[in-house]
Amino acid sequence: MKQFVTYRRVSTAGQGRSGLGLEAQDRDIRLYLDNYADVPHEVLAEFLEVQSGADGDRPELSKALDLCRRTGAELLVAKLDRLSRRVSFIAALMDDPKVKLRVASMPNADKFQLHIYAALAEQERDFISMRTKAALGAAKARGVKLGGNRDVLLQRAEAVRRDAQDFARKVAPIVQPLRTSGATLTTIAEALDGAGIATARGGKWTATQVKRVLDRL
Known part of the structure; x- marks a missing residue:
């Protein structure tokens, strides 16, 4: 029987209390389990983290990964950025022979495709950051007052x-x-x-x- 360990993450305590972000993650995970997972299957445990994806030290993720390594269960996340926003972290995880990763929103993606997606997403975030800074710098040079507006x-x-x-x-x-x-x-x-x-x-x-x-x- 296929076994899964699910991991969800929200960035702030407010999101955790309100359910903001969790509902979408729950939905995507359920869609995967209902439509793509082997039948029968079992969810061994569910882990929830309230922490930024930029943080490398996440205790709930560590617990989820430890359980996966001990049982052979697949780690199931709704989206790749719920696991981490750093491609180096994701790459290291994919190199772990005892960890099998599954992303609900990309149900048929293999490790190579997930690695490419993570790298592209990181590049896009870096470019957006640089573009925003450049736009603000150009506005300031034109005499536009930055602050409240x-x-x-x-x-x-x-x-x-x-x-x-x-x-x-x-x-x-x-x-x-x-x-x-x-x-x-x-x-x-x-x-x-x-x-x-x-x-x-x-x-x-x-x-x-x-x-x-x-x-x-």
Whole structure:
């Protein structure tokens, strides 16, 4: 019987108390277990961490990994960034012969694909950070006062990003299985339109919009 150890992580205590982020992780893990895991299967234990993904010392993750090494169970996470945001950490974990990793949102991905994804995600985060700093520097050079307005703009940008992420998660149960099965972006767009599902702005789907959703997932 296939055995799993699940690991979920939220960055703040507030998220843990409110359930923010946990609900989506629970949903993705359940989708994987119901649709992709071997039958029968068993969840040996569930671990929850309230800590930043940048921190290397996470006691709950250590417990989960220790249990996996002792039992041969697979470590199941909803998304790769719930495990860590550092590609070096993920690479080291994948090199551990006693740890088998499974990512619910990428159910058929092998170790090589997960490693590539982690590296690309880290590069994207670094680029976004540099781009933000460059934009702020250019604004300051033009005489734009940074401070209160900057905080408001950042809050608005974060709200937009969060809304887009939430919408992507809503359509994930349709988009991800189709993409995993080899469907093109255009085919997925047509399937969403055919199912009567509008875009976040209430319009028709295009291949570009589908790609954006997949990127956010």
